[in-house]
Amino acid sequence: MDFQVLGSVTVRTRGQAFAVGEPRQQQILAVLLLDAGRTVGLDSLVTRVWGESPPKQVRRSLQAHITRIRRMLEQADPGSAWLVRDVGGYRLDISPDQVDVFRFRNAVRDESTDRAALAEALGLWRGEPLAGLAGEWAERTRRTLSQEHEAAVVAWAAAEIRAGQAAATVIRLTELLDEHPLHEGAAAVLMRALYAVGRTADALAVHDRIRRALRDELGVDPGPELAAVYEAVLRHDLPPGERTVPAQLPAAVTEFTGRADEIAELDRLAGRVGDGPLIVCLTGTAGAGKTATVVHWGHRVRDRFPDGQLYLDLRGYAPEKPVSPDDALGAFLTALLSGGAEIPLGVTERAARFRTELDGRRILVVLDNAASVDQVRPLLPGTGGCAVVVTSRDALTGLVALYGAHRVTVDQLPLSDAVTLLRRLVGPRVDAEPEPAATLAERCVRLPLTLRLAAELAVSRPAVPLTRLADELRAAQRTLDVLSGGDDQHAAIRAVFSWSLRQLSDQAVEAFASLGHHPAPTFDVHALAALAGQPLETARTLLSTLARAHLVQSAGVDRYLMHDLLKAYATETGDVDERSALDRVYAYYLATVAAAMDRLYPGEAHRRPTVSAAASPVPAFPGAGEARDWLDAELATMPALAAHAATQGRPESSVALSRLLFRYLDGRNETVAIYIHDHARVAAHAIGDRAGEATALHALGCVHTQAGRADAAVAQLSAAATLFKRIGDLSSQGRAVGAVGMVEERAGRYRPAIDHYTRALALFRHDTDLVAQAHVLTRIGTVQARIGHAAAVANLDHAMALHKQAGHPFGQAWAKLGLAEVALARDHLSDALTLHNEAVELFRSIGHLESEAWSMDGLGRTHTLRGHPALAAEHHRRALDLFVARGDRDGETWALNGLGEACRAGGDPASAHRNHTTALELAVRIGALEQAARAHHGLARVAVDTGDLPTAHRHYDSATAIYRDLTLSTDLIREELADLG
Template sequence: MTVGDGGAISLSFSVLGPVQVRRPGGELDLGPRQQRLILALLLAAAGRPVSLSGIVEVLWGQHPPSSAVNVLHRYIGALRRMLEPDLPARAAGRWLQGDANGYRMTFEADQLDLLRMRTLTARARSAAESGHDGEALSLYQDALALWRGPCAGAAELGASDHLVFTVVDHECADLAREATDLGLRRNDVRGLLPVLRHMAEVRPWDEALQAQLLLALSADGHQAEAIALYQDVRHRLAEDLGVDPRDELKTAYQMVLRANGTRPVRLDTPTDPAPTAVPAPKPSAPRVLPAQLPADLGYFTGRDEARSHALDLIDQALPAQEATPVLSIDGIPGIGKTTLAIHLAHQLATNYPDGQLYVDLHGFDPEPAVMPPAEALQGFLNALGIPDSDIPVSDFARAGLYRSILAGRRILIVLDNARNADQVRPLLPGTPGCLVLITSRLRLTGLATTHSAHLLTLGVLTLKEARDFLATRLGARTSADPEATDEIIERCGRLPLALAVVAGRALAHPDHRMSDIAEELRAEHGSLDGFMGDDLDNNLRAIFSWSYLLLSPDAAHLFRLLALQLGPDLTIPAIASLIGAPTPDARRLIGQLVRTGLLTEHSPGRFSTHDLVRAYAQELVHRHEDEQDRRQAVRRLVDHYRRTAHAANRNLNPTVGIDPPEVTGAVVVTELSTPAAAMAWFTVNWPVLKAVVQYRLDDGDATEAWQLVLSLMQFWQNEGAAHDWAGLTRACLYAVTRAGDDFGRAHMSRGLAGALHLLGDNDAAERHLHEALELFSRLGCLGEQSVVYRNLGMIGLARKNFSSTVTYLERALHMARRAGSSTEQVNDLTMLGSAYIEMDQHDKAFEILHQGLRIAEEHQDLRGQGGCRWGLAEYYSATGDLVASLAEWKLTLDISRRVGWLTNIIECLIAVGDTALALGDRAGARAAWQEALGLLDHRRLPYTADVKLRLARLEKAVKIDG
């Protein structure tokens, strides 16, 4: 048995693949997923501390439960006991240690495979620099042999996209490419091929790695496999991403085709013949210290969070020194990307004593002005002291010369306004020591894959940042009229460029008050005329147009129609409906808009435009689309929401009393197959649906408005959103009454009664229910009458008027049976059972509830089963069988979660906690109530105070007993 320091048993840790811990005699059981994830995070940090907040974010994302820190400490304790079973209580331990900075693992370099890999890599590089290529290649192979798969098996742990793991994965990919590069030079790649094949398989989108595998296969005589691999990668890129291979992969393929069985040349070898060899640059090139950064703003304000985050990302990347840190800042036009990048560069310049390089790549200027990488390289080489006569003609040779000069130097490089990743790849250094800052309207995810780039997306300024922005430029004028200042900020959409244009105008007219400027913007009625600068660089319309002119005709058509959207954002099916195109075509056009910065994917599958960008689209849509085309586009969009809402509601309430809306073939309906999916769709689309209802009311179409509201009522009930429910339903009731639509009036009267009941106004609710009952009776709607009678029974139950309650519920059940509605029968039986429990007629309640449960199970009515089990939980509680009651509450809770009924989930959790406490299970009660409190966060539901009171009483009781 191996014994470490202090007599502790020695362990070995592995994170280059699924996380493992071994001791003499076997592998340790690492426990549940979250515990393994914590250990994986600490191992991937390789001895560096990981903060509590960092661990919490990996485990629970941006919305951790209130008990997160306590749960985390329990996992840490469990890990310590697993690693050191004999560790005394509260002892620090050898392996897992905590301090003010968080938690970290401590071990020797040979005890963690990641550190062993780094040690071998450093020795390999040293051997290569000394000219011992054979020894270097052997060390590279030993280092790569430690790699078993993606870092920590993060995908299985549910954290595949976390930065700590992806950085290690990129490091391993860089190592594989580096080793393959040396193997190709020595014509000795056979020992690298197994790991290279495996790594390329798990990193299918890493085109640089795929390119190296192509060359290695060809060099080892596997020409046919190399060609087949390229075709497979090309097909995969086209099918899955809708893109072609980039230049690096296409060039490697051409080299394979030209090789004809001979060893292909390397990617950075000049392919054009030259009469004389390029001289080695490092000995002959003069040590010029470039200082190309544009001036920093003397009044830089705001962006504190973004600036701090950017510096943190850079600081995290620097200690490893495995490659040059790359930070890519993206965002919409006018968001302040260049300003932030230049400000960061000036802050960091003293750390890079060999100078600063800067280039504006004009990535989104009109096409002829876009700078090719070769031209940028020439400018950089000139700045580094290389005359034109010594700069190679070949792009690859030019990039190689540039990387050679940068090797060993510490230079800060700013690549401004990049069009795509391909434009900047040749400008990236090949060795550690430098820092690269990039700005682009496009999120350069390809650089994250191939160069471990950190990506930072800028949003609009916060209100405070915008106020500081104007105050720094305009002084006391802003504080003298804060209301006008805030109006200006909102009319500028908190876009830095728009604020700068307005500030410039204010400085040119020092006699203008802030209220005068606000009035000028107000008079423009949301157009861009108020943001016209003195030149193209600060003219919003011109800057937006540069992106617009890059679009294909179909994408430009989509951009114009985006001005017609009815809510804050759009999904892909909604956009497809807006333009009347199939979903794949819409997805392709969306990609163009995102790449040009005119559309932002603010959350997965949801797209929005800045208010001023939409104002630009508004100008264009009225200029290029006639009124009929605009109305048809809005018609398709409205139909998308109406039809999808109806289908979603059928998942929540199968007894919808209206037929599906008729739509044209050009409308795409979102497929929602489960109640949970329907609730999720309603939740994220609620702001848009509210806008659609208001649009139809404003347009005078009361029928479409009330039918959409009817589709929303079950969602409102599930969420407990009584105020929204009452507001829109009352508006529709007024509209249908004026229109003489008795069917709509009946539905809206009944619907308004439901909202009023939740709000506690049972008198008004009862009046509306009697009005609905009269209308439904006149129209002969049996199923709807059953629902109204049940609603009247609910009000009677709330008032403890049991005789009227039973009368109404029995009428409801009679109507449901006549209508042949099993769902309504179950609902009526559930309510009747609850009434009999209240009346202490327990045997009758038990019989009725089981009758309803049999019908619900026979018809696979999940909601009905939940209602009946709720009643049974109340029955067992009333009869004193708390164990059975708790079991039924838990079954009801599970069903409520499956159907996405939030109010039921919260009430069930409260009941589970109450019953658990009555059974003496304080921990179970606390867990249930804390979960309920977490669900109540930021929601207007009347349970928060009760749950907090329960938790406070529990903690007080624990302290007294303790």
Template sequence: MEVFRGTTPVPLTAGKLRVLLASLLLGANRTVPFDTLVERLWGENPPPSARNTVHVYTMRLRRALGDGPDGAPLVRTRPNGYALEVAPDRLDVTAFHELLERARRAHTTGDAVEESALLTEALALWQGPALLDVPSESLQRGAAPRLADERLHALERWAEVELRLGRHAEIVGELDALTREHPLRERLWAALMLALSRSGRTGEALAAYRRVRRLFRDEMGIDPGEHVNRVHQMVLTGSAASGIPVSGRAGAQAPGAGRGPWEVAPFQLPPAPRCFVGRTGPVRSLTEFLTSRAYGRGGPPGGAGEAMPVGIVTGQPGVGKTTLALHVAHRVRARFPDGQLYVNLQGHCRAAPLAPSVALGRCLRALGLPGHQVPADEEERIGLYRSLLADRRVLVLLDDAADPRQVRPLLPGDPGCAVLVTSRDDLRGLAAIEGGHRLRLAPMTDEESVALLTGLLGPARADAEPGAVRALAAECARLPLALRIAAANVDALPQTRVAHYVGVLRSRGRLAHLVSPGDEEAAVRAAFDLSYRRLSEPAATLFARLSLVPGPDFAGPAAGVLMNRSPAGAGPLLDTLVSANLVAAGSGGRYRIHDLLGEYAAARAEGDSGAPAARARLFDFYLGTARAATELLHPRARRPPPPPVAGAGPVPPVDEAEALDWLDSELPNLVASARRALDTGHPAHAWRLADALRGYFTSRGHGAEGLAVCDAALAAARRAGDERAEASVLGLMGDIHFLLSRYEEADRCHSGSLEISRRTGDVPGQAGSLFNLGLANVHLGRPGHSIRYQEEALALARRAGDVDAQALSLHHIGIAELLSTRPGLGLRRQERALALSRRTGNGATLCQALAGTGIVAWFQGDLAAALAAFSECLELARRIGNPHLENNALSHLSGTRCDAGDYEQAATDAGQAIGLSRWTRERVHEAAALEALATVRRCTGDTAAALTDYHRALGLAREIHFGYGEVRVLTSLIEAYRADGRPARALHYGRQALGRIRATGLLLSRTRAFAGIAHAHLDLGDEPRAVRYAERALELARRHGQRLVMARALYVYGLTRRALHGPEAALPHWRAALAVFEELGVPERRLLGELVAA
């Protein structure tokens, strides 16, 4: 630590003076309480004269520092401590934070060069480890690691920006040194591997991976995290050279310091069209528009109001909109190195147009976001999508849009991106509001049509019959789709002259022309007719039945099911259709059919007597395979018996990875098939499909898709009058709403399911609904309701002999009993739940019982027992890989450790819980973790940061109707505003807390609230009210066995007695409180010991 007056160093050789100055500087311009200064100067064993000695040190420090510009001392006395007044620009740590904030703003605006410069300037302020020469164990355990972590985070961000700017070779040396200095920072290792690979040093990048893997295994017995392994795969596959590290929103990162946002740039464009000719004007216009408006020509856009380029290609069916868009997209893709997204919006195909929310979900997954992190709410998806695309250059191709409303949610917010849209609609509203460049595509010119046919047929054949080729172009109305199909037909008949084919086209297809003269689509239908008639009967049948596929694309097995053949048996037929240009082959063994061809195929299927049976087989295939896949992934789930399968049954996945891949790939078809089943006389398939996918929807974050399937399934069940199916679907909807923290909606759905289950006599259904209602109501802050529901569920579980269900219900009853001021009964319930769960061997159930046992012990002040239970719960949750239970354990560990005075580890636990909750998108856990972190900050004197976190937690708890969380935060705000010197504000939140406690029935929280309110009244000089609230807090704490809260209430009560009757009146109460504090080993024992000794 260095101090200068102007340019003259100020010597501070005494260690205690450096500790005092460091403490005041860390809380610059704010009051640092006496207790904090004493603890930082002497730790747990301060001398009896500590306060007087602090005063002496402060006078010495004042003399050393001198006065400020206003002539007043820099160190000023406050009622409860001291404050050091210093201008923000005179303190390096403040300058560091200001530069980081400016860098964040530069990141938001997409100015990577400015961001890099600001981060470099911020990091240059560091001359070595923070507080290295400050001899304070407290500061070395708390503030120093926090500052060091801020520096490391800035270094990681700096490395990411340098990589984005292409400075990989320049930073290799520094990254190598940083990984040796900080070997457990995974983001630095990932950056080093990328920098080495992009510098052409692939062998060294792989060696770096081997080094970090060996280090992690030796040090911690685990492998590096997912992002290091992903970068390793990028290096192995050669994609590290083009993959760009991107910054996701803070809430989108995986848990832990090492979970970096390093992702592979998506490349989703379908293959470039074969034999693209002509369209010179449209190609030039679109290319110039997309590349001149997006970054890439020397830097970011010119101003803050720069608009993102939105190119719009409109035109009639078959005119070549998609072909043109793909051709242009491939031409300009190098200008968008962060990736290219492609979405078929299905605006004019047989399936329903793709909902924007579903399209956003696909884009988020393509950008590297795990499925369970994708929000269910459409607005949240839009915000996250735009955050992930911030400061990136990504091209988004939206094919076959229905209208502007479908497009707008998919527009990135960053001007460095570009969007290309195709549609039959003119999208006039999109062009008007978003400033899009609209291009209406006309049929090809005669010359372009002849050139396309020449390219497809070959010059020799085209040149041999130039007149026939021109005639063929005219017959096809110069529409590219018709031209390509006609060329495929001619090419398949090498002995037939082009003129002969033209004659056949005229004779057989003229009826279509006569239907509506001048209708260019008639030419397309004529070409379709000739292609269709040329097919073998099996190929023609398959082509017609492909119109039965409910979604936008399909794979080989679905084609086999339609033909009642094996997947291999349908392969040659698909090859025939691809060769005839009737089906397009995509990546990953999937196929799609043009929307016009789909309409044509549907008309042909109307005359196919086997189509209804084929549709039934297809529904059975989707249902059966979905069921087999989810049984592999979720073997414990309760399901109804499988339905009979028509014809060829499903081919079940062989392992979990294959099961998950199949479900993810077929998700659009699964959602669409539920809707189609409802409309085609197969309602049972809709609700059975919903039930089969129960575990998949709730574990993979597909809330929007799950609710879409449930809507169709619920309508199907009600239409069929199947009440059991209706109850099952309502239960699934409740499960999804619960996981999305929508507790009111979950309560309504499970209530409806329970009502039906009771009416139909479905006992297992009743048990499940009752249990879930208990869960929803405890989160809503209605413990009495929760107990009644869980008691009923427990009785049914006992009747059925389901020990696992008994343990879970007992656990939740115990929690509700505790919150309802019956901690003794709650403890007995938890002990019984713990014994039963150890018997069952179910890790998840045992985790919850351990957490319940810890919660009761914590509330009763038995911190050692609580820590033991929470620690075992955390270890088990990590062993079984359950992030939800891990999150719960971390939040409770943080709170318990904070009470015990282990602030450093408490902050670490809370930080991990926040990261994990944002990764799993569990807002209830995020609110709890934010409250825990805020409490640590309050206890360590950082009141401003604590208040910020408390209010974030309060807003989140209220948004999701998390009643218990709201009450806990409101109670904590009483103490926080008191610590901030604002007792009147503390009383404001005290009144809110008491109101919510009365409304929710969370009566155990009254004790803390009353104690905090008493202290606030005392601060305001209202001793009579302070006494009344303190006495009430003391009475409740004793009644409920809350030993730690009772000791704190005794301390406050002693303060009121001292204020009214002098110090002697306080001593009995303080001695009783001190005995508890010393027994529990909590930090309050030092302050109270000093008061008693004085």
């Protein structure tokens, strides 16, 4: 018999619920249940049920209720004597484990870190405790139980977040906080959950909401736990256990069959994860299902690796170029690090950072399809706790000999498992024809890949006996035996492939063959149309046919990939003119990228290379949103295209791709941008294309500028300027010189920045590049506004006119930001607000998030000056999120300082101090001198507010020294010091 108080008071036995009776009767039973196994004195029982002033006949009423409760209990469990009259009172003679509240408390107390136990405990709650009962005792007990429930929800959510399941907690935590808006513990964990699922702005909004609620209702600030989480989210620096938890394992294959011994061995080895990293080599022939085995096993043991699962196809045996250790580390670090965290450039530095990130964590790393030990070595952890499973057709002897790896061989399936797989895929026909089914399995070499292809053919020909299918396959194999000179396994595999193709139309076979030459691992219908030289609708039909035949597989919405063994075989089939197919597919990609960029950045079309129209269909881009969506979807494809073009005889295409994507990659994935631009640099140098090499150097310099690597940026940009000068391209030389000016501007060295911009402008005026002139005039005017130069407005107005003449909304938005700086300097706050809002909308319409971040930061500064610090803080936080996501270190310092100023204006000196301190640390690290001085100035003001004058003077001195070095005004500091006396 079980008893429930976490909800309405209920008795259950053998799945049946029994009504306890009217509320007074329920309350008596509830009092006895909450003291299960112990005697409750009569006076105590009466007080808890009737209160401090019970009626005169209360003992008689109590006895009547006790009688009815006994009768109900006997009805639920005949012959029982649960309710006992004891000396001085009554006792419910049951075990506490029979009452839900005690089971709940035991689970929470004994298994506080076990998320499954916590989830089970929370499942015991069926509504409000003691539902429907009134009185002081019921209310007090209900309040206590509710507080225990709140604590359990918080503990469960924290455990889920540690296990990488943050998304599962957001709704429940949000509901809890809506019900209890002052619950700091719930707010802290909800902030962690929101941060973990990429909703940083929402996490910060939670903090703002509870901070306001605490002040309005209690007159206090958030406690240290919530403050620490707020700071960690703000700095994207969550403590261990709350870092990004990757979950990269692909979906497990359907109807996975067999491999019991291999999986048991993996389980045994996983139990040995400890002092050193566990390395397992899963080796075997192509098509044996190595990937399917490790993925199936990986999903089974996810709980053993609560810090995440990393997966990467190294393409060791694919027709494309294998993934380099450098790129593999970049991909893994992108998954492990918080958005915007800096990823080192060199392979040695990346490997060291990767080992650092894995230290102390329990992560499963799957390195699929490795070609060699050298490809794998930099991807190994340095300490225990992690497991690495490497799949390869190679024995990887070096990993076993040098690193103590354990080898698990995945070979052909046992015949019984092979037939079972056919049965699951084909159905009852296998049992009806057991011998032909076994023959068919043998003809498929008992490999999962070929068995699945054969099963699909059997399903597509339901009237054909399995005997005939096996005979057809045998005939195909004999033909290939003769051609290959022997009855080897590769001939058998190719026989299954050829047999699959024989069921297709000639057109579908040609489409399959053309996909073997695709330079990238994934593709869509437009890429197939280009490769196969077919109309779009025909390509769509062919792709559906290949997908049904399991010759391609889904890789996301409207995207596909092909098994590397099938891809290699595809290159052997059909009558495909590889050069023509590649000509068409590169023409398609270049034309589509150009069209998308023209839609997003029309004013810069003259800077991009002229691209010939594609012979195949290209997507339509009616608006900027569609163009941006296509580029985002193809972002993972572009590096493969760039590398293939650079290394496989198409260097011009690599150079063109870099030039076309320059503005799109600006402020996006730094690793991808460097990869594409560096391949273009190498390709251009190899063919003596000095203009292309200089353009790639310029692009690389801009990436380094944004990442705060000033020395690397100046080196690349100066080399670009030199090359442009040699070939007489004055406009491009001007862009490189102007980019060096941007490095100076970001450091706060405004006068050297103006000098570089002025030199650039002189170079631009040798040609008719209106946009280039407008861009540099925008920068000159903006910097002049910051130092109070009278010519700022004239330069910015001229820039705006040129941008409008060129039809360049991106440039117009930046000119508006410059004019907003002028308005702020002149205290024209309404004008500044209008200009910043207009810039936000323009940047948002073209999807340039980094530029949107700068306009949001300007809005924040404007609202602080207008006396709206809370609104200012919201804009600075939004800007900070965008800067961090885009890796713009300089922008981070601006947003952090702006947030510090807003917090101080809003009466929150502690938060102001945190933000200015973080800004100072980052500014010093990247050499953003003016923002370092601004941070010192902000810290000085906070110190004055808190009465710490010695600290204030130290910060004032530091700010003054930096401003003087930068030849910037210190008048405001002198005025503030004068006020201090």
